[in-house]
Amino acid sequence: MWKLGRLLTMFRKELLLAWAVLRDPRAPRAAKLATVLAALYVVSPIDFIPDAIPVLGWLDDGLIGYLLLQLAFKFLPEELLSSLRRRVDGKANAH
Template sequence: MWRLGRLLTIFRKELRLAWAVLRDPRSPKAAKLVTVLAALYVISPVDFIPDTIPILGWLDDGMIGFLLLQLAFQFLPAELLASLRERVGAKAV
């Protein structure tokens, strides 16, 4: 059970980092676009696995959203990513 709590903590920090990417004017447009796409996928009713399947539908949203955020972070220059991680207190995943 402690692993689930740790995962939620990591995911929360990644969400704060995504918010920082959207707000920072130095972030490339590609990183901002992929971050917005991740948010849209999570809230979209169109999924690979429907949310009516209780656990798998939610895992699908979370994993694809997380992977899209990781892709968005790849578009950031290393020094900007380090600066944003330091600002939000997130460690590299």
Template sequence: MWKLGRLFTMFRKEIMLAWAVLRDPRAPRAAKLVTVLAALYVISPVDFVPDTIPILGWLDDGLIGYFLLQLAFRFLPGELLQSLRARVGTRGATK
């Protein structure tokens, strides 16, 4: 059960980091665009796997949203990503 709690905490911090990317004027437009696309995919009723399939539909939204956020973070310069991670309080090195 504690693994699920850690996963939720990690995902919450990634969402806070995505919000920081959207608000920071130094962030490139590509990073902001992919962040918005991730949010739109998660709330969109059109999915690869419909949300009417209980577990797979939600897993589809979460995984694609997470991977889109990771793509958005790759568009950020290394020092900006580290600065935003420090501000939000997440750990992680730039890849």
């Protein structure tokens, strides 16, 4: 069960980092676009695997959203990514 807790904590940090990318004026447009595309894919009714198929439909949303977020983070300069991760880690530890 503790692995699920760690997974949820990691997921929360990734979402906070995505939000920080969208809000930071130093983030390149490509990173912001990939972040928005990740969010849109997750909430979109159009999927590669329909959500009507239990578990697989949700997994495809999560996996593609996660991969798009990782792509967005690759577009960030290393020092900006490090700075945003430190800020997110500080907020996540404060709660």
